[in-house]
Amino acid sequence: MALIELVYISPVCLAISSNFLYIMDIFAFIFFLGIVSSKIASSNANGNAGTFNVLEYGAIGDGYKDDTQAFLKAWNAACSTTNGTPKLVVPKKKTFLLIPAMFSGPCKAKKIDFMISGKIVAPSSPSVWKGRDASQWLGFSGVSGLNVYGSGTIDGQGKGWWDQSCRYHPDLQGCTKLAPTTLKFLSANDISLSNIDFTNSPQTHVLVMGCNRMSVQNVMIQSPGDSPNTDGIHIHASHNISVIQSKIESGDDCISIGDYISNLYISNIECGPGHGISIGSLGLGGNFVQVENIHVKNVSLKGTTNGARIKTYQVGKGYVRNVTFEDIKFDSVDNPIIIDQNYCGVRGTCKELPTGVHISDVTYKGLYGTSTTEVAINLNCSRSVSCTGISLESIKLTSAKAGKQATANCANARGKETGVLPGLCLRN
Ligand SMILES: *[C@@H]1O[C@H](CO)[C@@H](O)[C@H](O)[C@H]1NC(C)=O
Ligand SMILES: *[C@@H]1O[C@H](CO)[C@@H](O)[C@H](O)[C@H]1NC(C)=O
Ligand SMILES: *[C@@H]1O[C@H](CO)[C@@H](O)[C@H](O)[C@H]1NC(C)=O
Ligand SMILES: *[C@@H]1O[C@H](CO)[C@@H](O)[C@H](O)[C@H]1NC(C)=O
Numbered sequence: 001m002a003l004i005e006l007v008y009i010s011p012v013c014l015a016i017s018s019n020f021l022y023i024m025d026i027f028a029f030i031f032f033l034g035i036v037s038s039k040i041a042s043s044n045a046n047g048n049a050g051t052f053n054v055l056e057y058g059a060i061g062d063g064y065k066d067d068t069q070a071f072l073k074a075w076n077a078a079c080s081t082t083n084g085t086p087k088l089v090v091p092k093k094k095t096f097l098l099i100p101a102m103f104s105g106p107c108k109a110k111k112i113d114f115m116i117s118g119k120i121v122a123p124s125s126p127s128v129w130k131g132r133d134a135s136q137w138l139g140f141s142g143v144s145g146l147n148v149y150g151s152g153t154i155d156g157q158g159k160g161w162w163d164q165s166c167r168y169h170p171d172l173q174g175c176t177k178l179a180p181t182t183l184k185f186l187s188a189n190d191i192s193l194s195n196i197d198f199t200n201s202p203q204t205h206v207l208v209m210g211c212n213r214m215s216v217q218n219v220m221i222q223s224p225g226d227s228p229n230t231d232g233i234h235i236h237a238s239h240n241i242s243v244i245q246s247k248i249e250s251g252d253d254c255i256s257i258g259d260y261i262s263n264l265y266i267s268n269i270e271c272g273p274g275h276g277i278s279i280g281s282l283g284l285g286g287n288f289v290q291v292e293n294i295h296v297k298n299v300s301l302k303g304t305t306n307g308a309r310i311k312t313y314q315v316g317k318g319y320v321r322n323v324t325f326e327d328i329k330f331d332s333v334d335n336p337i338i339i340d341q342n343y344c345g346v347r348g349t350c351k352e353l354p355t356g357v358h359i360s361d362v363t364y365k366g367l368y369g370t371s372t373t374e375v376a377i378n379l380n381c382s383r384s385v386s387c388t389g390i391s392l393e394s395i396k397l398t399s400a401k402a403g404k405q406a407t408a409n410c411a412n413a414r415g416k417e418t419g420v421l422p423g424l425c426l427r428n
Helices: 002-015 019-045 068-079
Strands: 051-053 062-066 087-090 095-097 101-104 112-116 119-121 136-141 146-149 153-155 181-194 197-199 206-217 220-222 233-236 238-249 255-257 261-271 277-282 288-302 306-313 317-333 335-343 358-371 375-380 387-399 407-411 413-421
Touching: 051 068, 068 087, 068 101, 233 238, 233 261, 255 261, 261 277, 277 288, 277 317, 288 306, 306 317, 306 358, 317 335, 335 358, 335 387, 375 387, 407 413
Parallel strands: 051 087, 062 095, 087 112, 095 119, 101 136, 112 146, 119 153, 136 181, 146 181, 153 197, 181 206, 197 220, 206 233, 206 238, 220 238, 233 255, 238 261, 255 277, 261 288, 277 306, 288 317, 306 335, 317 358, 335 375, 358 387, 375 407, 387 413
Antiparallel strands: none
């Protein structure tokens, strides 16, 4: 609409003969432009022109009828809009059932909003995935400038998958190792995810892969502590990512950090139950690991199996460097501080190798709380590629069990330490 009005005004400008009138008209024209642009802005702000409500594309929202096609139609309409910031709306007070779906880009507009106020649920039976990719339920692929937000919930209805997982039911015929990730963000830049609640994912809740400049903020993730492989957030091959102000309860790592990562900032996180904040496992295939500049700050871990963990396979090469764990509180954590550079799928079955991922410049600062196992600090590095530049500073870890001592174990770990309870263990 704005374009048509502009086309009308230009002949008026051209028709002006007197210089004075011409200048006056330029003023009028600029004034008019101002009105038009503020009109565009307000139509987006109050959500009319650029709004794509899934109900208007045939979604029912009763929680039973499959609304996938309606979502994809609304997405295609929003994604092919060129003006302003198109916004797909999933309205509140409704429950939308979606089968596996990928929302693909690139979109025409520089930015696109996906506002989830209502609830989105997965099919409860894994049989729906027959003939489909079992690794995914919902995802965004190649959508740069994406903003996913709202007060809504995404429920993966994972129980059907957990009940047949090989991890917990190895003797079950047809047990499954791979189950869907609830929401994937793939191959895109400048993304944000905020305020959404995730629950009961069949496997990982949120996966970020191949993304640059993404912020995750104020999300809540909740799955039972005994649900198999339900990582909270898994990040892989991505750069300049922040995860802040979030609460994660899960059956696996709260946040797991994969390979090819740089500049990752994690802060103000509550984790537990779960397996803690984990870098790795890395180097499984013997590849050249590249993980650097990771800062984890102000995290509280409660009843988790690990706290601040780095684990690498001996067969791997490359590096994990410049990592800081700062201001972390442990409440009954099994392995509060742990580096396992001899990680092995099944303990004791890996032979000692001359290779390894070099772990260096790792700082632990201001970490305190309780350990349920005796070894509260366990820096178990390899003989051939030792850990270097480790710094332990202002650490106070005690046993969660009354009358028991906590200890520190370091093997092939070098660096400096000050103010460490349970005691010194690094080599210089
Ligand atoms: C990440 O951030 C750093 C520092 O701001 C910048 O130099 C680099 O280009 C960024 N990389 C990407 C892929 O955004
Ligand atoms: C630490 O994180 C918690 C949320 O987990 C937040 O409430 C608190 O304000 C944060 N503290 C600082 C000093 O930022
Ligand atoms: C280490 O990582 C931090 C971010 O966590 C970054 O600011 C700093 O520049 C990095 N240091 C080096 C030497 O790369
Ligand atoms: C260190 O790693 C080796 C090799 O995996 C293992 O045998 C040993 O038990 C570990 N030590 C501790 C204290 O965890």
